[in-house]
Amino acid sequence: MTAITRANQCKVESVMETNSPKRKLRSSSVQRQQSPVSTPVNWKSPRRCLNSSPKSPPEVNTEHVKTAKEALHISTAPTTIMCREDEQNKIFNFCKASVEQEKAGSLYVCGCPGTGKSLSMEKVKDQLAAWAAQSGLQLPDILSINCTSLANTSDIFTKIMGETQPKKKRNGSLTPLQHLRRLYSQKAESSCMKMKLIIADELDYLITKDKAVLHDLFMLTTFPFSRCILIGIANAIDLADRFLPRLQALNCKPQVVTYRAYSKEQILKILQQRLTGLPFVVFHSQALELCARKVAAVSGDMRKALCVCRNAIELLEAEIKASSKEQNHDDACDTPAPPELVKRSESQIVRLDHMAVALSKTFKSPAVETIQSLPQHQQIILCSVVKLVRGGKKDTTIGELNKSYMDICKSTLIPPVGSLELSNMFTVLNDQGLLKLGQSRDNKMRRVLLKVDEADVTFALQGIRFFRNCLAVN
Numbered sequence: 001m002t003a004i005t006r007a008n009q010c011k012v013e014s015v016m017e018t019n020s021p022k023r024k025l026r027s028s029s030v031q032r033q034q035s036p037v038s039t040p041v042n043w044k045s046p047r048r049c050l051n052s053s054p055k056s057p058p059e060v061n062t063e064h065v066k067t068a069k070e071a072l073h074i075s076t077a078p079t080t081i082m083c084r085e086d087e088q089n090k091i092f093n094f095c096k097a098s099v100e101q102e103k104a105g106s107l108y109v110c111g112c113p114g115t116g117k118s119l120s121m122e123k124v125k126d127q128l129a130a131w132a133a134q135s136g137l138q139l140p141d142i143l144s145i146n147c148t149s150l151a152n153t154s155d156i157f158t159k160i161m162g163e164t165q166p167k168k169k170r171n172g173s174l175t176p177l178q179h180l181r182r183l184y185s186q187k188a189e190s191s192c193m194k195m196k197l198i199i200a201d202e203l204d205y206l207i208t209k210d211k212a213v214l215h216d217l218f219m220l221t222t223f224p225f226s227r228c229i230l231i232g233i234a235n236a237i238d239l240a241d242r243f244l245p246r247l248q249a250l251n252c253k254p255q256v257v258t259y260r261a262y263s264k265e266q267i268l269k270i271l272q273q274r275l276t277g278l279p280f281v282v283f284h285s286q287a288l289e290l291c292a293r294k295v296a297a298v299s300g301d302m303r304k305a306l307c308v309c310r311n312a313i314e315l316l317e318a319e320i321k322a323s324s325k326e327q328n329h330d331d332a333c334d335t336p337a338p339p340e341l342v343k344r345s346e347s348q349i350v351r352l353d354h355m356a357v358a359l360s361k362t363f364k365s366p367a368v369e370t371i372q373s374l375p376q377h378q379q380i381i382l383c384s385v386v387k388l389v390r391g392g393k394k395d396t397t398i399g400e401l402n403k404s405y406m407d408i409c410k411s412t413l414i415p416p417v418g419s420l421e422l423s424n425m426f427t428v429l430n431d432q433g434l435l436k437l438g439q440s441r442d443n444k445m446r447r448v449l450l451k452v453d454e455a456d457v458t459f460a461l462q463g464i465r466f467f468r469n470c471l472a473v474n
Contacts, residue, residue, distance in 0.1 A: 061348070064280055064282075065313060065317055067278060068275075068278060068282045068313055069310055069313060071274050071275060071277070071278060072271075072274055072275075072306050072309050072310050072313075073306070073310070074303050074306050074307070076274075077119060077122065078270075078273060078274060080273075081116060081119060081120055081123050082266075082269055082270050082273055083116075083262065083266040083269060083270060084116045084119075084120050084259070087109075087116075087120060087257050087258075087259055088120045088123060088124060088127075090257050091107065091109065091120065091121070091124045091231070091257060092124050092127050092128065092131075094107050094231075094255060095124065095128050095197065095229060095231075096128070096131060098195070098229045099128075099132070099137060099138075099139075099140055099195055099229075100137070102195060102227075104184075104220075104221040104222075104223075104226035104227060104228050104229060104230075105221055105229055105230070105254075105255070106218050106221045106229075106230040106231075106232070106252060106254035106255070107230070107231045107232070107254050107255045107256075107257065108203075108231075108232050108234070108254040108255070108256050108257070109121075109231060109232065109233045109234075109257045109259065110233075110234050110235070110236060110256065110257075110258055110259070111235065111258060111259025111260065111261075112235060112259070112261050112299065112300060112301065113235050113299075113301055113303070114262075114299070114300070114301030114302045114303035114304060115259040115260065115261060115262060115300065115301070115302065116259060116262075116302065117233050117259050118201060118233065120259075121199055121201075121231070121233065125142060128140075128197075138194060138195070140194060140195035140196055140197045140229060141163065141194050141195070141196045141197065142196075142197045142199065143159065143160065143163045143196060143197070143198050143199070144199045144201065145159055145160075145198065145199065145200050145201065146201050146202055147200055147201065147202045147203055147204075147205040147206055148202045148205050150205070153205070153206050153213040154175075154176075154177070154213055156200065156206070156213065156217065157175070157176040157177040157180060157216075157217075158176045160176070160180060160196075160198060160220075160228075161176040161179055161180055163196070177216055180220060181220075181223065184220065184223035184224075184225050184226040184227065184228070185223050185224065185225060186225060187224075187225050193227050194227065195227050195229060196227055196228055196229065197229045197231070198228055198229065198230050198231070199231045199233065200217070200230070200231070200232045200233065201233045202233070202234065202235075203232040203233060203234035203236075204234045204235055204236050207234070207236060207242075207243070211243070214243065215246065215247065215250060215252075217230065217232075218230065218232075218247055218250075218252040218254060219250060219252050221252060222250070222251055222252045230254070232254070244256075260300075261296070261299065261300025261301070262295075262296060262300040262301075262302055262305075263296055263300070264289075264292045264293045264296040264297075265292075266296075267291070267292040267295055267296055267300070267302060267305050268288060268289060268292040270302060270305075271283075271288055271291070271292065271305060271306075271309065272288070274306075281349055282313065282349065282350060283309070283312075283349065283350045283355075284349055284350060284351050284352060286352050287312065287350050287351055287352050287354065287355040288309075288355075290352060290355050290356065290359070290455075290458070290459065290462065291305055291308050291309060291312075291355050291358075291359065292305065293455050294359050294363065294455060294459055295308065297453060297455055298363050298365075304362060307362065308355070308358045308359055308362050309350075309355075309358075311358040311361060311362070312350045312354045312355045312357075312358040313350060315350075315354045315357055315358060316348070316349070316350050316351075316354050319354075320348060352462055352468060353462060353463050353465070353468060355462075356459060356462035356463045357463050359459055360459070360463065365456065367434070367452045367453070367456045367460075368456050368459060368460045369460075370432060370434065371434070371452070371456065371457060371460035371461065372460045372461070376414075377416075377417055377422075377425060378425050378428065378429060379461060379467065380405060380408055380409065380414075380470070381401070381405055381422075381425055381426070381429060381435075382429070382434065382435075382450075382457050382461075383408065383457070383461065383467055383470045383471055384401055384404035384405045384408060385401060385435065385448060385450050385457075386450065386454050386457050386458065386471060387404060387470070387471070388400055388401065388404055389450055389454070390454075394449065395438075395447045395448055395449040395450075396447070396448050397444065397445055397446065397447060397448060398426065398437075398443055398444050398445070398446045398448060399444035399445065401426075401448055402419075402422065402444070405422065408470055412466065412470075423443075426448070433451055433452075434450075434451055434452055435448055435449065435450060435451060436448070436449040436451050457471075458471055
């Protein structure tokens with residue numbers, strides 16, 4: 001026994017002597033890596049990924065944020081008006097012909113809010129000034145009036161009269177409208193007067209307050225020696241149907257230029273134009289597409305699209321500031337930042353989830369609210385339908401939908417519901433008007449039609465990372 005014990009001890013000591021250099025080698029390797037003069041390792045910790053210094057968390061580039069917001073502000077006029085060239089040319093040609101012929105006339109510009117009417121008029125005024133200077137013709141006096149600023153609707157004639165003739169030369173017994181009528185009826189007095197371009201914005205105010213004022217305003221262009229070129233701008237597209245017959249009977253029917261709501265492609269093009277001059281990337285391409293698609297579907301209002309994009313930038317700014325505070329806390333505790341935080345902080349770009357939240361604050365539809373309030377498995381079913389009907393398909397089947405639902409649950413490790421409960425969920429979604437179930441003897445062959453817009457499903461669920469991954473185009 002003593003001999004065996006000694007043999008075992010010798011064996012253990014031999015093993016310890018053999019392993020000892022390996023432990024020393026590993027220890028010395030760690031020391032070399034931690035040494036300030038050693039070669040940097042290829043892998044970087046999350047804190048070092050955020051910035052060159054572990055104690056320097058990601059900061060918001062305030063200049064970039066400010067520049068991006070200014071580029072997307074509604075008061076920032078672009079150098080060229082995109083997607084409105086035809087309408088702008090019609091207005092310019094109308095003004096040009098009136099000045100060349102020294103002939104009075106009227107034009108009605110209508111369109112939904114945010115479709116570029118007022119912006120186009122500013123460009124037309126610049127075009128008209130450049131053309132008049134080049135052709136050697138006299139530029140008409142331009143009077144711009146916002147009708148909502150009038151205390152009384154009849155004050156519009158006071159403004160026109162004040163610009164047309166000094167107060168001291170007026171007949172005090174006549175109203176401004178009567179004086180204008182008299183002025184434009186006399187050849188001797190009007191011959192020395194310049195042409196006057198009157199741009200009456202927000203003309204809807206005159207329509208709702210006093211129809212007679214609207215008629216009298218357009219009548220000014222019908223007098224034999226009138227020098228008025230009248231352009232009325234309003235949001236009421238149906239004014240042509242409601243008031244043009246009456247204006248036609250009075251022989252003062254204006255020409256009409258209609259501004260249609262912006263399409264998804266047009267909104268995307270205009271947003272890209274505003275961002276083109278920036279030396280840095282602000283938005284993920286899919287985020288801009290989501291904004292353009294949703295705004296076009298709801299209203300086509302470009303001002304709304306700009307507002308949503310600015311709000312999305314502010315959400316990114318708030319997220320970076322929050323991650324910066326969290327990073328400071330992690331540095332104090334000497335704990336690494338989560339990889340997801342590192343990835344988000346490094347990008348500093350407006351993502352799909354930022355845009356989805358910004359859109360949800362601006363637009364709220366019953367369908368979106370309904371989808372957001374559904375249980376998770378019913379939301380997964382809607383995601384499955386959206387994935388199946390992409391690429392031009394109008395509908396799918398219960399069998400295909402079952403398979404897609406099971407695949408999503410399996411890939412995300414979510415326990416699927418049973419077949420009976422899944423069938424009940426289909427019925428619930430059908431009753432809520434989100435899906436339409438067809439009839440068939442074979443339940444698996446029943447057709448399933450998505451009854452809401454695919455963009456509404458994407459918009460409603462895009463703020464949740466799980467569904468954002470589910471809806472991502474592979």
